[in-house]
Amino acid sequence: MPDTPVSEMSFEQAMKELEQVVGRLERGDVALDESITLYERGAELKKRCEAKLKEAEEKVAAITLDSEGQPTGTRPVSDD
Structure with missing residues (x-):
């Protein structure tokens, strides 16, 4: 597995x-200690993917359209 810090990874x-x-864990051909390490890495990766998806959703939600459906810019995203 690459040693790239999860916090520096793109969504892809x-x-x-x-x-x-997930593939390695499903095959079950890794030792218990390695399985635990893989599971922990997987949990971090899942969290990163969720955060990047949320960022993208917020950017999309912030796009405003004019009366003809054309993007006119962005608006701040509120927390409510």
Whole structure:
């Protein structure tokens, strides 16, 4: 597994590695200690993917459209 810090990964990188982690865990051909390490890495990757998806959703939600449906810019996203 790559040693790239999860906090520096793009969504695509994190998702690809998460798929690899899940595949290895599903095969069950790793020792218990390695399984635990893989599970912990997978949990971090999942959290990173969720955070990146939320960022993207907020950016999309912030796009405003004019009366003809054309993007006119962005508006601040409120917390409510």
